[in-house]
Amino acid sequence: MKKSLVIVLAMLMILSFTLTACGPKTPAAEPAAPAAPTEAPKEAQELTINLFAEVSTLDFQACSSSGEIQIYNWIMEGLTRSAGGGSVKPGIAEKYEASPDGKVWTFHLRDAKWSDGKPVTANDFKYGWMRAIDPKTPRDYTYFLYDIVNAEEYSQGKATADQVGIKVVDDKTLEVTLKQPVTYFDYMTSFSTFAPVRQDFAEQVGDKLNTSPETFLSNGPFKVESWTHESEMVFVKNPEYWDAASIKLDKVTGLMIAEDSTEFNMYEAGELDHTIALNADQKAALTKGEVRKYSDGSVWFIDFNTKHKILKNKNIRKAMTYAIDRKSLIENVAKMPWVPAMAFVQPDIIPDADGKTPWRNAKPGYFKDNDVETAKQLLEQGMKELGITSIPKMKIMCNENATGQMYAQALQEMWKKNLNIEVELEPVPSSVRIDRQQKHDFDMSYAGWGPDYPDPMTDLDLYVTGGGNNDPDYSNPEYDALIKAAKAEPDKAKKFEMMRKAEDILMDDMPIGPLYFRYRNYGVREYVKGFERDSFAPDIQFIYAWIEGKN
């Protein structure tokens, strides 16, 4: 027995020696900067933010999550740059114009440099875009370029590279030919899939591209100084950026804090300058900085399986939707700053044809919240149409986490109380939920959607017959025709009129029952100026921010 003690202790010691040898190394402390000789001390222009988690990839053509697109926006610049609120402004392209039929876009590049001092050219864009559709390396967002002539064909090996509608006219001019007019193409070019990549550098680093500080080449406001995987990324100002004069921050540290209570504690302890979100308790307990609210862009709803024996009836779908008390769900159950949704397209963030007024303003909602009376009538009518006298038990699929089940439970109670309909909860892991939604293997499902670009089409496009995200398996030829016509329509006013009609149809057929538009509270320190959150990726916008009044 004593021998075993000795063995175990010996093992422990060996193990500890081995592990200390390869233990995490803390970087040696940097020598203190010499004190500024004269003048009042300038405030350190340093910001510490929360990145939430390690990104999946920073191969820009493969980026798809909001965290990845954020970082792209900080260290890179496309032809255009996201300017918040879903608008864009000229980026590396000084100016650009579309042909009258909206199919040929010409971008004129300004004098801009990469972080190694070499110029950014039209060919860098072509090379990056061709990477995105390279048939040898498919990526999630390859289809973002499918509006370009022959891009889809090339990515599937059905066309050659020189047939793709991306033309380098000269070093400073890029001409893009589209299959159909895309009125928001300048918005698309701000997206990371459309990133420029310099051929010589990419070939030199190979598949290590953008995986460690030395394999990044930046043409944006900041560049990557260090990257400790799963822990933190440090960005510093890029002096070669063409608009470096407008950038005030010298250093931004992005920590990866996934736990929201930890994030809150770090914020309160002064280790973070902002929080990604605040729940109701945290909002009340916050003692530093201020609480701000923004729309995270998402709309939440119930997917009704339109092929289900009961839910195939639109009056029953409507009854289920009208009988929900959204206000109570938001205020009493979720306790979040959300807004009841009685329509599909998000308020505030999606502009109408004039590009300014929110689309939602013209028609805030299609029905009343918690309209139990109408719901009962519709239910009765629907049952008559189906020739049934009672509604059999149905199921609602939801995420298995605590909040997912809690919200679905609230709906379950409302349906029981208001319509006397029994609904059973089906909690599943999100990967299973997505898989089953896609296969239309559910009665009802609790789902959400966030916009890709500031145009109602980002939402409405979902429900065309056979669409990849058409989980309810909805099909209405009239709806399909309107969406198709709107996409091909170069006249913005006419296009928006068609989309309006499409939303009318969707809300009358109700394959989805809208629940709420999600807004979030977050904390930010009072000395951080010019820091914003946006409903469209990139969410966190700090490139023009500065620190004032911290000391």
Place this chain on the structure above:
Amino acid sequence: MFKYILKRIAGALVTVWIVVSLTWFMMQAIPGDPFQNERRVIPELKEQLRKYYGLDKPLVVQYGVYMKNFAQGNLGMSFLRKNRMVNTIIKEGLPYSASLGLRAIAVGFIVGISLGIVAALNHNKGWDRFSIFVAILGVSIPGFVIAATLQWFLGVKLKILPVAQWKSFAHTIMPTFALSLTMIAQVARFMRSSMLDVIGQDYIKTAKAKGLSTMKIIWSHEIRNAILPVITILGPWIAFVLTGSFVIETIFAIPGIGKFYVQSINAQDYPLITGITAFMGVLMVFMNLLVDILYGLIDPRIRLDGSSK
């Protein structure tokens, strides 16, 4: 002797093969695939992606490819961290997890043993009750509650320790304590009952009758004998060290490998989950093998075939 070692190694290889194969096939049984997303990938593209990653081939072929690479020490590319090898992820994360775990074991063992001794020597008195109180606390309060409370109290209120991350010694204190609390509780209880058992033995009476000093009796007779059974629970705790803690690593934002156990399953990252499980499996089997061989060397009575008498 040589034959004994060979047999053990053969047994270890079979165990590793079973662990890896089971994990691999179980991951395939989960519905869905790694390329699904709330934002659907268009079907043609999904097919291209599956082909690119070799997921379009029959399962048996995929398994063969995986095992071939595995035998060469290549655990494949992660899906969750697209441009990183599973080998790299483990290599970078393991030192953090292991460092945290070893600290927690050292603290848990030393504090637990001390608490148990003090409790036994003060049987049914204040110290005894205190140690029972700590034991109940440690077993019943979940790690994340302790962690969050510590963060708020020591980090936010008193500002004496950093709230999270793993950068300096100060950063390691709270996570180490949070992780070791359960162990302190368990070890203290074991040590206490073991000590009480020993104290009642005849040889202690003999020692007293011989006129040995109290300190000498406690040290050479009571503690030395009582600690042996406690060693047996160290085994499972060593396993704990190596695997990292999902909860503590997440709360304190420590870049270890503990969190991948949950994340890689949710993301259906077959290479990552299989790689991590396989790595742990190999490590455990290797540790066991080493112990067995040492046993064999030290104690000639232990032989697998029982031949050498």
